[in-house]
Amino acid sequence: MNNLKIIESGRCFQELQICTQLQYNGQLNIRNSEGKKWIFYYRLGQLVWATGGNHPSRRLRRNLAKYCPYLDISRLNLAPENTSIDHWDYHFLENLRQGNKIKSEQINAIVENTISELLFDLAQQANYTSLTCEKNQSVILEAPINSTTANMFLKQMQDFWNSWSQAGLANFSPDLAPVLVKPEELRKQVSPSVYKNFETFLNGKHTLWDLSVKMKQSVLKITNSLLPYINQGITALVEVPDLPLLVMKFKNNYVSNQKLNKSHAPLIACIDDSPQVCQILGRIITSNDMRFMKIEDPLQALPILIQNKPDFIFLDLIMPGMNGYELCATLRRTSLFAKTPIVILTGSDGVFDRVRSKVFGATDFMNKSVATDQLLKVVAKYLGTAPTIDNLSNLAFCS
Template identity: 60%
Template sequence: MTHSELIFSNNLVNEFKTCTQLQYNGKLNIKSSKGSQWTFYYRLGRIVWATGGTHPFRRWRRQMAQNCPQIDVDKLQLRLQDVAIDYWDYRILEIFHKKQKIQREQIQSIAENTIAELLFDLAMQGNFASISCNRSQEVILEAPISFTSAEMSVKHMQDSWKIWSEAGLANFSPDLAPVLRRPEQLQQIVSPSVYKNFVNLINGKLTLRDLAVKMKQSVLPLTRSLLPYILKGIIELVEIPDMPLVVMEGNNKPITAQPKKSIAPLVACVDDSPQVCKMLEDIITSNGLRFIKIQDAVQALPTLIQDKPDLIFLDLIMPVASGYEICTQLRRISAFANTPVIILTGSDGLLDRVRAKVVGSTDFITKPVVPDKVISIVRKYLPTASISIDKSQPNLEVCK
């Protein structure tokens, strides 16, 4: 069982079940230590809508293209206030339904797909980050058009995530965009027609999910078909921005609606000790920064490449790959040429310090980990981060 499955079975599944049993009305807010947020809207114990994630506008565009192809979303005359609320996408669907532009069945399909996509993303983030949740009744959707069983949705998510992981895709988010990096190498191993399709479609402008919709196929077989080229470095998966809608200001001037996005720096910890990771997570997140933990040294590089943290705490002694080896490989990647890498070790020997410097580490922290040491390092190497030592944080020590 993967870490994400454990999280869902032990924590979030219970929360979803509780909301169902209580016939809850309101929001279930979920947040990861990496800064991502999701909101599930409940009515009488069933999920009626969900928002959040990496690309809310791209997701809505995909759902409209699949379920309501008769509506050109780029020609909609939306006002700024129409997209100012968190559930703007649901509100627009309500308006379309009242104007008889779309049917209830179309909304039901969009709702089910949206909920499934966000649950999948939640499972993926849960693989590398801690998840917390809380309930709030400040917003209750009064006249929901669709109702979705939380139990069935979570079961579907677990099945989907299992298949995705077993296909070797656990480290690849479907919200990443494929871009062709070595066209000349690709040209040597595929037919001219296939090469032409690659050049036209693999351009870094469409995420894997966008591409799947464009090609009218599921994202799983599409990504699986690209995996050999990704592993060879012919194709790279990169982060791309959302694709906001154009809305009108009060003076009828068109502007681009921007999704809410966290700008807090991301701090990573690569350490096989759960205690060290938890201690660092408490210190980092309590000071308003985002955090990601990586306890498997084998997964360190692909995860760091995907998430691109602003600062990395790296354990020196781990099974399979040492901190020296990981740091050496990181410094060979241009994206990490200047990223602060802080070595964590239980030894304060001069030899360790010298060797850590040789492989490219930025600084050195000896265990046990304590808040003032960590905050001092973060303040030193992330000067733009507004942080301070949380006086309510107990000065606990964790030593591997």
């Protein structure tokens, strides 16, 4: 069976189209027999993001270099920090957008290129290994300005795969990096200037996808031009690791009380986009011999929480970029916070919100119009502490 027939008949590729037909919201997770994973995110049947494969960080860096060449990636705090969230790259782009460092049309281009690359990777995998897929609705991402059906992406992928296969490249993955194996043999065949280019770029550090961006040529053209030298053994294609994750530098997003030297005092975190709520809650907490940290941007919450490991989390329900349900579910999937008390804060007191909060893993639910004694009681209930209520006991806060 040739590759195209595998693609057309494969259940996972059919599932990509079915998700569009059913206007599905959520993830479609695809794995091969070796545990490699690709994740496609849908909103109302439209593909809005994809991640996974061999090099998610390398892919994001490459797309930023291609579509946002003015960005100095070295100043975006490149760090090998594991954010423990599959779609960290999506939220990284959201951070750039909110900081007015990237425009909507650039995000759209990156989204489309990312989905196309991952579908092509999936097409190659279908020829060598079995694929399984499953749906998961725990994470529903907001759509970019332009979202696209799976059918269009699949057609583009098949056209590209046809060209790739007809060029004799079916066995070569663009995720591989070319390296110069026999430099003296190459020197005999090419001009000094061409040899210099080979020596510069074929160092085993840049994948074929990477070279496509660096040299501003299609990956098909670059790989096809290398094929004669690969067949002669002058160059070889090798596997390379992914690059460190891109993690945003954090603003001064958290504050703590003057009693930080009390290292054993409970650390209480508040994730809320309202500065007023964070300020008042912080005054209550710090005046009762506990430490406090605030996070006003939910898209930056997870890595900050991982770094600081709070003992208790207050979480706003309605926030831009990521709602409280989604963040709560993400925290529960992170081993550090599987058992951390998480209390949802909301301006609504509806039964539906309470039930849904429990479904997504919340420990408890509080209305934002809460007095100090109520707040301290819920902290004491889940931390086993008995804080003293001081002169702030008459304060209340609201959204």
